[in-house]
Amino acid sequence: NAGVTQTPKFRVLKTGQSMTLLCAQDMNHEYMYWYRQDPGMGLRLIHYSVGEGTTAKGEVPDGYNVSRLKKQNFLLGLESAAPSQTSVYFCASSYPTSRQETQYFGPGTRLLVL
Amino acid sequence: AQSVAQPEDQVNVAEGNPLTVKCTYSVSGNPYLFWYVQYPNRGLQFLLKYITGDNLVKGSYGFEAEFNKSQTSFHLKKPSALVSDSALYFCAVRDLLGGNTPLVFGKGTRLSVIA
Numbered sequence: 124n125a126g127v128t129q130t131p132k133f134r135v136l137k138t139g140q141s142m143t144l145l146c147a148q149d150m151n152h153e154y155m156y157w158y159r160q161d162p163g164m165g166l167r168l169i170h171y172s173v174g175e176g177t178t179a180k181g182e183v184p185d186g187y188n189v190s191r192l193k194k195q196n197f198l199l200g201l202e203s204a205a206p207s208q209t210s211v212y213f214c215a216s217s218y219p220t221s222r223q224e225t226q227y228f229g230p231g232t233r234l235l236v237l
Numbered sequence: 238a239q240s241v242a243q244p245e246d247q248v249n250v251a252e253g254n255p256l257t258v259k260c261t262y263s264v265s266g267n268p269y270l271f272w273y274v275q276y277p278n279r280g281l282q283f284l285l286k287y288i289t290g291d292n293l294v295k296g297s298y299g300f301e302a303e304f305n306k307s308q309t310s311f312h313l314k315k316p317s318a319l320v321s322d323s324a325l326y327f328c329a330v331r332d333l334l335g336g337n338t339p340l341v342f343g344k345g346t347r348l349s350v351i352a
Contacts, residue, residue, distance in 0.1 A: 127280070154339075156339060158342075163246075163344065164344060165327065165342050165343055165344035165345050166281075166327065166342040166345075168339055171339050181339065213280055213281070215280075215281075225271070225283050225286060226271075226273075226281075226283070226340060227283070228273075228280035228281040228282070229280050230279060230280045231278075231279075231280055
């Protein structure tokens, strides 16, 4: 099993450009998450999904959109990138068992917005 | 609302000495508590979790954590630190009464083990 994979690993964007980050998991997990990690801020949840076709907002959703068309994939979109979105983005997935699930993380995508 | 605090940004410890990384939490109901570790340029890795039962939880790489309900704490410990334990450690909590709400992570504590 590959676990949780993220594409791309690194990207440089200019302000106003758009891009999509792809997260894929092969563990048949129901729940998937997108986080951003910034120095001194820890992990902040952007959006999450509790199943195929469903999404929900997290702590910092503004400027991002997500889609979960297939159970194994969770896409994070930036429609018009801003320098404040420079960050490391992590995807995670979990299979809830009475809400006791352990989250499994991808290796991260480093995004630089100029 | 659920929240978690890691009061120390940085913890320094000499190799071979015991280490403690502190975590306190706040939930309305009973907590599910987790510790994760992040090595440089990597994603987070699960270390251990407390769901119910024994207050002392043992996890990967010789780490353990003690759940203390009266102090609302879940400190991470290891009897003898290794240089390879140097990493960023995150505590996380979920409220049993929280429905589908995701984990809430602390801001992380950087552990530096000095040879």
